[in-house]
Amino acid sequence: EIVMTQTPLSSPVTLGQPASISCRSSQSLVHSDGNTYLSWLQQRPGQPPRLLIYKISNRFSGVPDRFSGSGAGTDFTLQISRVEAEDVGVYFCMQGKQPYTFGQGTKLEIK
Amino acid sequence: EVQLVESGGGLVQPGGSLRLSCAASGFSFNNYWINWVRQAPGKGLEWVANINQDGGEKHYVDSVRGRFTISRDNAKNSLYLQMNSLRAEDTAVYYCARGSSRTLDFWGQGTLVTVSS
Numbered sequence: 001e002i003v004m005t006q007t008p009l010s011s012p013v014t015l016g017q018p019a020s021i022s023c024r025s026s027q028s029l030v031h032s033d034g035n036t037y038l039s040w041l042q043q044r045p046g047q048p049p050r051l052l053i054y055k056i057s058n059r060f061s062g063v064p065d066r067f068s069g070s071g072a073g074t075d076f077t078l079q080i081s082r083v084e085a086e087d088v089g090v091y092f093c094m095q096g097k098q099p100y101t102f103g104q105g106t107k108l109e110i111k
Numbered sequence: 112e113v114q115l116v117e118s119g120g121g122l123v124q125p126g127g128s129l130r131l132s133c134a135a136s137g138f139s140f141n142n143y144w145i146n147w148v149r150q151a152p153g154k155g156l157e158w159v160a161n162i163n164q165d166g167g168e169k170h171y172v173d174s175v176r177g178r179f180t181i182s183r184d185n186a187k188n189s190l191y192l193q194m195n196s197l198r199a200e201d202t203a204v205y206y207c208a209r210g211s212s213r214t215l216d217f218w219g220q221g222t223l224v225t226v227s228s
Contacts, residue, residue, distance in 0.1 A: 001173075031213070035212075035213075037212070037213035037214065039214040043156075048206055048218040048221055049148075049206070049208075049215075049218055051215060051216045051217075054212055054216070055214075060216065092156055094156075094214065094215070096212075096214055097213075098170050099158060099170060099171075099172050100146070100158040100161075100215075101158065102155060102156040102157070102158065103155075104155050105155045
């Protein structure tokens with residue numbers, strides 16, 4: 001099983017300022033097909049998770065362009081260029097090699 | 112519009128059984144892997160199981176293998192999770208989620224399963 005480790009676990013951010021969350025996997029996420037199946041999901045309070053980013057850096061339909069993903073191999077980053085109030089919630093990274101596993105979650109809150 | 116609606120959760124005693132359902136609409140159900148993911152109260156996400164398009168391939172997390180069974184009925188656009196020998200640590204909100212490009216692109220609202228005496 002691949003272990004996903006996120007840092008930080010909590011991130012207080014000022015509105016309009018950038019935020020960054022890191023995710024490290026215990027082994028390479030490069031699949032035999034050449035793709036790297038690393039996703040980012042957002043879970044707002046009281047809501048189910050929502051897909052933001054897939055295959056490291058591809059924004060899902062309807063996701064604002066202030067969200068971006070980067071990385072390779074075992075180290076990945078989610079960046080929010082300018083945090084808005086609606087971004088409050090918990091962010092999870094997820095890897096797509098069976099069995100799928102998630103990071104512990106990073107709670108984004110406003111200072 | 113893609114929709115996934117879970118049902119069947121509730122309170123069950125340790126050692127008991129429960130069957131969850133997920134009704135899908137708004138997409139070609141038989142073209143997608145479908146997953147179950149759970150979230151214990153106040154905790155993170157744990158992938159539980161998934162099933163391929165025709166039901167011939169299934170995967171489970173180690174903690175439920177042998178106790179839970181995932182299945183689907185493509186004629187009814189429905190996914191199921193039969194849960195037997197339930198334990199307190201199975202208490203969670205159970206989500207069904209559509210699989211695409213080895214990610215989970217659409218999620219239901221979830222159904223709460225509570226295992227307690």
